[in-house]
Amino acid sequence: MTELTLAPSGARAGQLSLRRVSKSYRVNGRILPVLDGIDLDVEPGEFVCVVGASGCGKSTLLRLIVGLDHDYDGEILLADERISGTSLTRGMVFQDHRLLPWLTVEENIALALENVASPAAAKQARVQQHIDLVGLAGFERAYPYQLSGGMAQRAAIARGLVGNPEILLLDEPLGALDALSRAGLQEQLRRIWISEKITMILVTHDVEEAIYLADKVVVMQPRPGRIARQFKVELPSPRDRASIPFVAVRQRILADMGRFESPAPFAAARTLPAA
Amino acid sequence: MAQISVATLAETVPPTRAPHEPAAPARGLSWLNVIGLILPLLLLGAWELASHLRLVSSVFLPTPERTIESFMDLLLSDNFQWDLLSSLNIVGQAFAYGTALALALGIAAGLSTTVERAFGPTLDGIRHIPPIAWLPLIVLWAGIGPLGKIIFISKVVFFPVFLNTLQGIRGAQKEHLELARVLTLNKRQMLRRVIIPGAMPSILVGLRYGASLAWTLVVVAEGLGGMTGIGFLIFRAQALLMTDQLLVCMVVIGLIGFAIDYGMRRIERRVLRWKPAFEGA
Numbered sequence: 001m002t003e004l005t006l007a008p009s010g011a012r013a014g015q016l017s018l019r020r021v022s023k024s025y026r027v028n029g030r031i032l033p034v035l036d037g038i039d040l041d042v043e044p045g046e047f048v049c050v051v052g053a054s055g056c057g058k059s060t061l062l063r064l065i066v067g068l069d070h071d072y073d074g075e076i077l078l079a080d081e082r083i084s085g086t087s088l089t090r091g092m093v094f095q096d097h098r099l100l101p102w103l104t105v106e107e108n109i110a111l112a113l114e115n116v117a118s119p120a121a122a123k124q125a126r127v128q129q130h131i132d133l134v135g136l137a138g139f140e141r142a143y144p145y146q147l148s149g150g151m152a153q154r155a156a157i158a159r160g161l162v163g164n165p166e167i168l169l170l171d172e173p174l175g176a177l178d179a180l181s182r183a184g185l186q187e188q189l190r191r192i193w194i195s196e197k198i199t200m201i202l203v204t205h206d207v208e209e210a211i212y213l214a215d216k217v218v219v220m221q222p223r224p225g226r227i228a229r230q231f232k233v234e235l236p237s238p239r240d241r242a243s244i245p246f247v248a249v250r251q252r253i254l255a256d257m258g259r260f261e262s263p264a265p266f267a268a269a270r271t272l273p274a275a
Numbered sequence: 276m277a278q279i280s281v282a283t284l285a286e287t288v289p290p291t292r293a294p295h296e297p298a299a300p301a302r303g304l305s306w307l308n309v310i311g312l313i314l315p316l317l318l319l320g321a322w323e324l325a326s327h328l329r330l331v332s333s334v335f336l337p338t339p340e341r342t343i344e345s346f347m348d349l350l351l352s353d354n355f356q357w358d359l360l361s362s363l364n365i366v367g368q369a370f371a372y373g374t375a376l377a378l379a380l381g382i383a384a385g386l387s388t389t390v391e392r393a394f395g396p397t398l399d400g401i402r403h404i405p406p407i408a409w410l411p412l413i414v415l416w417a418g419i420g421p422l423g424k425i426i427f428i429s430k431v432v433f434f435p436v437f438l439n440t441l442q443g444i445r446g447a448q449k450e451h452l453e454l455a456r457v458l459t460l461n462k463r464q465m466l467r468r469v470i471i472p473g474a475m476p477s478i479l480v481g482l483r484y485g486a487s488l489a490w491t492l493v494v495v496a497e498g499l500g501g502m503t504g505i506g507f508l509i510f511r512a513q514a515l516l517m518t519d520q521l522l523v524c525m526v527v528i529g530l531i532g533f534a535i536d537y538g539m540r541r542i543e544r545r546v547l548r549w550k551p552a553f554e555g556a
Contacts, residue, residue, distance in 0.1 A: 066457055086456050098454045102472040102549045111468065115459050143549040 014079035021074035033224035049210035057225025091165035150181035345519035373432030385444025419500030439481025443474030
């Protein structure tokens with residue numbers, strides 16, 4: 001059992017560094033490179049969004065950071081220490097909520113505290129605090145089959161946060177939701193990040209989502225996955241999707257991504273002035 | 276800037292009537308609960324008619340009244356309950372041992388292909404020899420007392436429970452196991468919190484089937500040897516042409532079997548309350 005004290009959340013120490021991270025898969029005897037020379041630094045408390053088309057390796061990148069896969073070249077360091085295996089300091093929210101169907105909402109969230117040494121009452125209080133944080137008060141005893149997609153994903157986010165990790169990784173968490181739920185949850189995610197100040201790395205194919213949420217956007221190109229461009233998003237909060245700077249950033253990113261797909265749709269975008 | 280016109284089609288007004296109340300589940304004397312009794316009552320009626328009108332000789336089909344009299348006789352003067360308890364005892368023990376072994380081996384084989392390969396072929400071989408073919412050998416080795424019957428019934432109960440448990444464990448979803456790894460659960464925690472709960476639907480199917488199987492086999496086991504138990508009573512009644520006693524035993528066996536399965540279904544519903552049930556098309 002790790003001694004992770006349930007201290008109130010604040011900006012936690014630990015810069016995440018990726019140095020020359022590369023990974024390949026062996027498929028039918030051939031070697032398929034998925035990631036090639038990824039260099040990335042994430043400051044404590046930062047919200048980083050990784051955007052890219054399908055097949056650019058962004059989900060693989062998250063799996064390496066969370067420790068589900070250790071077959072790669074290069075280094076992944078958290079607070080100057082090599083990561084090895086999974087850890088309660090790195091939490092994850094999956095695209096399919098992955099709530100265990102046989103546990104209620106509060107039991108599912110409490111599962112993240114299973115290996116935390118703390119009295120039961122403190123754990124219970126913390127679970128309840130996070131249920132309220134994601135707006136699921138009243139649904140503590142509901143089973144996953146009784147929840148809508150958005151509610152289940154909120155429970156998964158609560159589970160990712162309850163153990164007070166240093167970093168929360170989110171793998172296209174809103175991808176399976178309808179547009180309305182997605183917009184609502186993006187808003188909620190941003191508010192949670194502002195109040196919890198946890199480092200977040202969110203992978204998405206939705207460029208608007210990335211601009212709306214992130215301090216820093218990392219644009220990845222596919223085949224093999226490489227970082228094409230990283231830049232800070234310096235739009236004031238709360239961000240207005242309809243504002244001209246927002247749209248300009250969006251066009252810029254789409255142009256970047258378009259360079260690696262067919263050029264035609266984004267030819268016009270390249271003539272816009274830089275943001 | 277182009278003029279954009281937005282015309283309101285309808286403005287919703289808050290409803291003045293009470294909100295919709297979902298349909299309550301059928302309770303008490305509603306049609307759905309009573310429908311199951313129609314067929315038995317019809318059969319009972321047919322029985323009454325056939326036996327009273329002597330459509331069938333009373334040796335082959337005694338009247339329901341005679342059967343009930345016989346039941347009272349058995350109960351009061353023949354220590355029927357003692358035989359019944361003896362059968363229940365044997366079935367209970369056999370079920371317990373058979374399922375305990377099946378669950379343990381099923382979980383072990385489910386988690387480790389080595390175990391499965393080690394035991395698999397042998398178990399498969401044994402499984403394909405029909406139970407009735409085993410009985411003479413078991414009686415030869417263990418005698419006609421309770422031990423032989425328990426061994427026989429345990430063996431038959433073992434296989435469905437073992438196979439269903441194995442399949443349930445193997446069906447553990449990769450997504451859940453990955454989640455368990457992210458939450459840093461160790462192997463024991465994974466087994467207890469993820470793998471076994473996920474296997475429960477399969478395991479319970481096996482247990483339910485095993486329970487009914489065990490009870491129906493008691494007649495076979497007791498019929499081929501021994502002097503006690505409800506199975507023995509059936510064969511004795513046949514030998515003495517006491518058809519009324521025969522029917523009493525059959526009805527009692529049927530009712531107890533029904534009760535056992537009903538109990539298992541209730542347990543299943545409780546343990547699997549997290550699963551949305553399919554109630555039929």
